Amino acid sequence: MPSGFPSDFKELVRSRTDLVALIGESVALSARSGGREFAALCPFHDDHDPSMRVYPDRQSYRCWVCDEGGDCFSWVQKIDRVGFVEALEMLARRANIEIPKRMGRASNSDSHDRNSLHEIVAWADREFHQCFLNAPFAAPAREYIASRGFTDETIRKYHIGYHPDNWQWLLDRAQGLYAPEQLATVRLVGEKRDGNGYIDYFVNRVLFPIRDERGRPVAFGGRVIPGARNENDAKYWNSLEGPIFSKSSLLYGFDAARDAIRKANTAVVVEGYTDCITLHQHGVENVVATLGTSLTEQHVLNLKRFARKVVLNYDGDSAGQRAAERALAKFLAEEIDLRVLTIPNGLDPADYIETHGPQALNELIENAPEALEYKLQAAVTRNGVESIDARERVLDEVLELIGQTPKRATGTREDAILGRLSVRLGVDERKLRARLHELRQTLANRTSVNNPNTYRVDSEEVAANSGFFDSKLTKDDLAECELLEIIFTAADSISAIGQEIGSADFRNPFLRRLFQLCLDIYEQGEPPTFERVTSIVEEPDLKSITVWIDQQAREKQIARILQDDDATCEDAEAPGPAYLKQAIAALRWRREELSHELRKGEFGQTAAATAGLNEDKIAMLRQATAHHQQRVTKKTLN
Numbered sequence: 339m340p341s342g343f344p345s346d347f348k349e350l351v352r353s354r355t356d357l358v359a360l361i362g363e364s365v366a367l368s369a370r371s372g373g374r375e376f377a378a379l380c381p382f383h384d385d386h387d388p389s390m391r392v393y394p395d396r397q398s399y400r401c402w403v404c405d406e407g408g409d410c411f412s413w414v415q416k417i418d419r420v421g422f423v424e425a426l427e428m429l430a431r432r433a434n435i436e437i438p439k440r441m442g443r444a445s446n447s448d449s450h451d452r453n454s455l456h457e458i459v460a461w462a463d464r465e466f467h468q469c470f471l472n473a474p475f476a477a478p479a480r481e482y483i484a485s486r487g488f489t490d491e492t493i494r495k496y497h498i499g500y501h502p503d504n505w506q507w508l509l510d511r512a513q514g515l516y517a518p519e520q521l522a523t524v525r526l527v528g529e530k531r532d533g534n535g536y537i538d539y540f541v542n543r544v545l546f547p548i549r550d551e552r553g554r555p556v557a558f559g560g561r562v563i564p565g566a567r568n569e570n571d572a573k574y575w576n577s578l579e580g581p582i583f584s585k586s587s588l589l590y591g592f593d594a595a596r597d598a599i600r601k602a603n604t605a606v607v608v609e610g611y612t613d614c615i616t617l618h619q620h621g622v623e624n625v626v627a628t629l630g631t632s633l634t635e636q637h638v639l640n641l642k643r644f645a646r647k648v649v650l651n652y653d654g655d656s657a658g659q660r661a662a663e664r665a666l667a668k669f670l671a672e673e674i675d676l677r678v679l680t681i682p683n684g685l686d687p688a689d690y691i692e693t694h695g696p697q698a699l700n701e702l703i704e705n706a707p708e709a710l711e712y713k714l715q716a717a718v719t720r721n722g723v724e725s726i727d728a729r730e731r732v733l734d735e736v737l738e739l740i741g742q743t744p745k746r747a748t749g750t751r752e753d754a755i756l757g758r759l760s761v762r763l764g765v766d767e768r769k770l771r772a773r774l775h776e777l778r779q780t781l782a783n784r785t786s787v788n789n790p791n792t793y794r795v796d797s798e799e800v801a802a803n804s805g806f807f808d809s810k811l812t813k814d815d816l817a818e819c820e821l822l823e824i825i826f827t828a829a830d831s832i833s834a835i836g837q838e839i840g841s842a843d844f845r846n847p848f849l850r851r852l853f854q855l856c857l858d859i860y861e862q863g864e865p866p867t868f869e870r871v872t873s874i875v876e877e878p879d880l881k882s883i884t885v886w887i888d889q890q891a892r893e894k895q896i897a898r899i900l901q902d903d904d905a906t907c908e909d910a911e912a913p914g915p916a917y918l919k920q921a922i923a924a925l926r927w928r929r930e931e932l933s934h935e936l937r938k939g940e941f942g943q944t945a946a947a948t949a950g951l952n953e954d955k956i957a958m959l960r961q962a963t964a965h966h967q968q969r970v971t972k973k974t975l976n
């Protein structure tokens with residue numbers, strides 16, 4: 339055995355591990371096919387539909403998009419980024435199986451081994467907690483915690499601890515167990531400034547253990563006790579990051595909140611761990627807290643695996659509100675139904691729940707405004723809407739937020755907010771769209787030049803110009819797809835289409851290339867059937883688009899629509915299926931609309947510009963747009 343363990347040990351661990359329960363600790367699973375399999379959002383790629391399946395009978399999992407798959411060992415290796423031996427040991431411990439001495443391998447000499455690091459933190463956690471519960475000198479800590487209204491049950495559940503006012507306390511207790519260097523690795527002690535030995539990191543603070551998603555303590559948050567000697571030091575103090583603790587991915591209380599989050603399909607994010615604990619204690623359990631940092635993409639991704647809706651609560655002061663607004667872009671980019679909860683009278687959620695009760699808080703959570711709506715309200719409150727200048731500023735603020743987010747992520751919410759913006763500010767909705775489009779392109783260019791390595795840039799670039807499926811298809815795209823659907827269904831329609839439409843009429847670069855390919859095939863005297871096109875296309879991207887379009891055509895039963903049209907066609911002047919003619923007309927109309935816009939000059943900037951347009955022209959344009967949109971929507975919904 340390469341791992342040095344007997345193989346029956348490995349099998350024992352495997353047989354005692356329920357893969358569904360294990361995976362359920364990290365992602366939300368939903369039963370499919372009567373429980374014969376489970377589906378989840380894949381944590382290994384940017385998943386938007388649950389692409390991962392877990393098979394209880396085979397104790398295996400697989401993602402059908404990124405092909406990641408395996409058993410319980412590969413799951414832990416991948417998700418915890420550890421080697422096989424560590425995964426095996428971790429799962430053995432989890433199943434309460436005694437780990438045999440390894441054969442043919444030196445004893446565990448690696449002090450950075452994650453399992454032993456976890457052991458050290460767990461040991462310290464027990465020391466702190468016992469000290470809090472029992473030590474006479476911990477009385478002020480107990481009084482402080484009692485004053486926060488924490489019950490004994492809560493104190494035990496959240497394992498609240500205390501580190502006494504003594505810079506050597508933990509080091510002394512570790513003697514004979516752990517070396518100071520080991521304690522330093524998990525940031526429980528730090529090297530003295532003169533380099534001459536170590537001192538404890540948390541001194542005279544109440545400690546809140548921070549646990550990872552498996553419930554293992556990995557770090558601590560320490561709070562000063564009011565009236566204590568160090569009262570004027572930083573109020574909160576978190577462990578420094580280290581090999582097993584990353585602030586940017588962990589959320590406080592997640593292990594305790596997970597089931598409630600999954601059940602409610604909603605996660606509430608608050609700013610402090612005492613708020614989080616208080617809410618849990620009052621029965622509002624789907625709550626987590628950030629660890630003194632702002633929200634990161636990784637936080638968002640972790641929440642997204644369990645909840646479709648995330649409710650952010652930040653302090654009611656203007657700094658808190660600004661922080662909330664800054665967090666919005668991150669969530670919007672992840673296709674989460676994001677709400678912003680503002681608690682009346684600037685109260686924090688713990689105060690609110692204590693005076694008004696859980697029911698009232700739940701109602702606030704339930705009715706928290708949608709993020710874009712919140713942004714609009716905040717911008718209106720800040721700037722007003724009286725003058726054109728003020729309206730411009732509101733417009734800029736809101737569009738800038740939406741513009742930072744790929745279109746696919748905001749989807750129908752974007753449509754709704756643009757509609758409301760248009761009404762509220764008296765600006766034509768199409769102008770808003772044009773301006774938003776420009777903004778997205780500018781942002782994409784700017785960020786990709788300045789900042790080539792950030793996560794943000796990736797999604798920006800995706801939004802601007804990459805994969806076909808990366809952004810929500812526009813009505814224009816759908817109209818273009820429709821023509822290709824017709825061609826794949828009835829290849830001879832290419833002759834009629836080719837007379838009216840050129841590839842330059844296609845705006846989507848992928849669809850344009852596919853259409854040009856159809857024309858090329860036709861010019862060589864062959865029908866551009868789906869089979870012919872797929873046999874020529876080599877790029878996987880283009881091929882998958884071709885397959886998708888063909889799939890759409892079959893789902894929409896285009897063959898039948900065309901047949902029915904043929905049978906009922908009474909238009910002797912221009913024979914042919916009405917559906918085909920409509921599809922051609924849609925693209926031709928668009929071409930005319932474009933030339934009209936170009937003649938009109940650049941898109942106006944404010945409501946005032948709309949007034950410059952001839953009323954009849956506007957009415958005509960509106961009517962035509964409505965007709966066009968209705969037609970496309972009807973077809974895509976069918």
Ligand SMILES: [Zn+2]
Pocket residue numbers: 380381382383385389401402403404405406
């Ligand atoms: Zn995947």
